[in-house]
Amino acid sequence: MKKLSTILVALTAIIASTMPLSAAEKLNKIGITYVSSPFNVPSIVMRAKGFLDDEFKALNIKVESPEITSGAKQIQALAAGEIQIASVLGGASAILGSANGVDVKIIAVYSRSPKAFFIMTGKDGSTDIKSLKGKSVAGPKGTTLHQLLASALAKNGMKLSDINHVNMDLPAARAALLAGKVDAATLAGNNALAVEEAGGKILVSGEDYIQPTTVIAVRGDLIKNHPEVVKAYLSAHKKALTFMKEHSDEALKLAADEQKISFADAKRMLEWYDFSIRMNDADVANLEADQDFMLESDMLKKKIDIRAQLIDPSAFTIE
Known part of the structure; x- marks a missing residue:
């Protein structure tokens, strides 16, 4: 940022x-x-x-x-x-x-x-935002998704420095998550749908955090x-x-x-x-x-x- x-x-x-x-x-x-x-x-x-x-x-x-x-x-x-x-x-x-x-x-x-932006994990990934502490999260920095991630962490008593935020565009973040190379990803649109169809889970959407x-x-x-x-x-x-x-x-x-x-x-x-x-x-x-x-x-x-x-x-x- x-x-x-x-x-x-x-x-x-x-x-x-x-x-x-x-x-x-x-x-x-x-x-x-x-x-x-x-x-x-x-x-x-x-x-x-x-x-x-x-x-x-x-x-x-x-x-x-x-x-x-x-x-x-x-x-x-x-x-x-x-x-x-x-x-x-x-x-x-x-x-x-x-x-x-x-x-x-x-x-x-x-x-x-707001409903189109998500923080997601893989099929067997983290179950809530707090469990992302110390883990890698992929997604584009300097974007609405970046803001969603920071807001979700803050509401759970954490900061961006508590995770490893890996700067990737949406297709790369999706691929990294599906390949198990990162623990979570910030995704939107068809990239989020692809992860969901592969068994991935939505931790949060932007609806409760950003507008x-x-x-x-x-x-x-x-x-x-x-x-x-x-x-x-x-x-x-x-x-x-x-x-x-x-x-x-x-x-x-x-x-x-x-x-x-x-x-x-x-x-x-x-x-x-x-x-x-x-x-x-x-x-x-x-x-x-x-x-x-x-x-x-x-x-x-x-x-x-x-x-x-x-x-x-x-x-x-x-x-």
């Missing part, structure tokens, strides 16, 4: 060397991240149905869609101008970026999904100088949400195929997510709780005004 904070502090130099977008500058291309995991159905539908390309074709702008799953790397790419829109960004990463000088604005909620809010974030100068681009993106996202509502089975089939899971598993996972984009007071409170956690964990050195980073989607006539 400290390493993540250090990386973001270093972005100050990148920001200083990056030319901001101007209102007069015509955009010929735009970088928008594509993040399909753990179960980002709107993004999967948006790509499969061509909604994003259609919106930007009307503006004569080519869409580039790098797959950047790390929140820290998305913030770094935003700061460097390599991307202009982070389509799926952890709220904590957005806060860290802003606190370290990155001009990042939140234009909408992407998802709320993760994933957001859609953009460079501040994009909002100021090219609001039509932000409007086009939100329009494509809204079309995906509408398609999910009106053609739910087809949307789930697209997501199941992308994630290489059964339709039944996709339907089960969808129940873990709320994809409505309008940010409410509870969402702001969750982001503020994330910030408090990062301050307490020494990830963050200064507090920011969360509401100052928010842009109401209605500013772009997208309800």
Whole structure:
């Protein structure tokens, strides 16, 4: 976690060397991240149905869609101008970026999904959080799953230093747990389902410990100088949400195929997510709780005004 904070502090130099977008500058291309995991159905539908390309074709702008799953790397790419829109960004990463000088604005909620995050053990593994003391737990650091692990340990009178936290992405953490190389893993989405199907057990889910809010974030100068681009993106996202509502089975089939899971598993996972984009007071409170956690964990050195980073989607006539 400290390493993540250090990386973001270093972005100050990148920001200083990056030319901001101007209102007069015509955009010929735009970088928008594509993040399909753990179960980002709107993004999967948006790509499969061509909604994003259609919106930007009307503006004569080519869409580039790098797959950047790390929140820290998305913030770094935003700061460097390599991307202009982070389509799926952890709220904590957005806060860290802003606190370290990155001009990042939140234009909408992407998802709320406390039920989609788990700490799991193997078939014959630990039976509760306290029994993880002194053992190895795999999972991605600097993420919502990291926060879940720290919160669960804290509520059981332990700290991260009481375990061996091995930094791994989700597929690697799943494989390590199934191979018996670690005692537990922090998992989400289809990786959690795969462990459960192999006989693994859920120790805790995020429902009782965290309220993760994933957001859609953009460079501040994009909002100021090219609001039509932000409007086009939100329009494509809204079309995906509408398609999910009106053609739910087809949307789930697209997501199941992308994630290489059964339709039944996709339907089960969808129940873990709320994809409505309008940010409410509870969402702001969750982001503020994330910030408090990062301050307490020494990830963050200064507090920011969360509401100052928010842009109401209605500013772009997208309800």
